[in-house]
Amino acid sequence: MRLLAVLLFLISTELQAQQILPLFQNDSLRTFVTMPFRLRKSTSEGIPIVSIKLVSALSECKAMIDPNITSNFLIRCESPASVSVDVYFEFNGVIQKIRYGPLTVAQISDTGVVVQPPAVTDKYKTGRELFAAKCMECHQSPYEKENKSFTQIKQSIQSVGEMNKLNVLTDAQIQAIRDYLNHLD
Amino acid sequence: MKKFVKVLFLIFAVTGVVAQFQNCAKKEAAFTDEIVEETFSFFSYRYEKATPIYYELQIIPVSSDATYQTYKLILFAANSDGGAADIQYEFEIFDSAGKSMCALKTGSLSGGVSRVEESCIALKASVLGRALVKVRNPGGAWEVLNESYIN
Missing domain, CATH: 1.20.5 (Single alpha-helices involved in coiled-coils or other helix-helix interfaces)
Structure with missing residues (x-):
């Protein structure tokens, strides 16, 4: 009996050690902002999240687990809201739940107007992202390199010293960058 | 049969x-x-691998007169592991012709600060075309966001 009590105490202590950390500060809980949160142990080590469920503000907000960092989840609201979320994780082979919130998400500005980028539907997305990831460290704007041919880009990669590291790009990737640079708005 | x-x-x-x-x-x-x-799409989720820094720029038109439009630019950035490492940033917005609408903003977020606000006064005739945002931990590689605002 005493052993069971000790065991239960240990489990409850361990459970209390799980905490959710807002990665943006409280004054960043605003509409239109994708707000990241982290489920972690008291040692700061992340805990993989099994699933996540909004329990309030269902029409104003959405929540998702970061597919690349499963200890983190994201919440975004398009209207001011009071948000609570259930976060499920595995502990000692059992699924556990932490209810987090309510969080007050305020309007991002008094005018309430935010310039939103259009939904990403462009067919040059791959080239745009490759250019951003591989080229923009040196070329600040795609406009300074518009209308380049595949051959020009490939020759630059081979002949310009600082661009040699881009030799890892495949022809298809170079073609995607070329397509993007030739179809700037 | x-x-x-x-x-x-x-x-x-x-x-x-x-x-x-x-x-x-x-x-x-x-x-x-x-x-x-x-x-x-709802989250504008764009990371193709585990990002070391979550970051985004919000652009808010706040006031205007006959000649100028004032924007509030708010950068949000935080380390994805919850750590307190400094974050260096640079951001700039460009018009639809690719010309800078106001000066490049640079700085550093430290001590767990995750938000910085800047003001931008641009010609009212300018059409917002693109925002370029770069963040990194000191000495690390830049994470780059090149966001287009034109359909």
């Missing part, structure tokens, strides 16, 4: 009934992809 005909009839009948329900099941993969795409 009669028995054979009966069996044959039964096979045809069963096949006929089963065929009615072919392709009726929900196509799980396509269904899931659609939801995932919709969700990613």
